[in-house]
Amino acid sequence: MLYICPMDIVEISKVLSNETRVNILKWLKDPESNFPPHQDIDHFDDGVCVGFIQDKTGLSQSTISTYLTAMQNADLIIPTRHGKWTYYRRNEKVIEAYINTLSKEL
Template identity: 65%
Template sequence: MDFIEINKVLSNHVRVDILHWLKKPEDYFPQQIYVPDFSDGVCVCHIQDKTGLSQSTVSHYLMMLQKVNLLIATRHGKWTYYRRNETEIAKYIATLSNEL
């Protein structure tokens, strides 16, 4: 785990918002067609709609979160779904607690 890189990724409020929304996706996103129970996460199209940002910006943010292992991506046809990587988030929180 690269503690500093994760901190850099989390320095943007929209990326933090995305992690927050994905913690309880049923509270923040509409019902989905392919993964109605959110087991594989939330479709990128719904995340983009929620942020109000361009598709390219949201895709970049999601890739950044995935690169530091805070998100897991799953493909269903042409759609990508994102969910939190709870194991890595817990490791990050533990590291943060121990380092500071």
């Protein structure tokens, strides 16, 4: 079981206090249903590229990049670079640990 510092509750809650960021996490649960197929690779094993996420939200590229960086800093998502593209996938262990921590601490 992954240990999440109780102080992280605040940091992760900050990420979840924005609807777009919550939606991104939800969409990444099921990329096949929520995004078109990638061109260079035929799977979503490393997640979804930034451009697709941006298109889906309708927000600017810089805003989405900022959001994804914040989510990555909170360890909620994991980036992988493939050529020109950065793919983001959920960090299931941290998400689960966060919910477990809430169950215990909150």
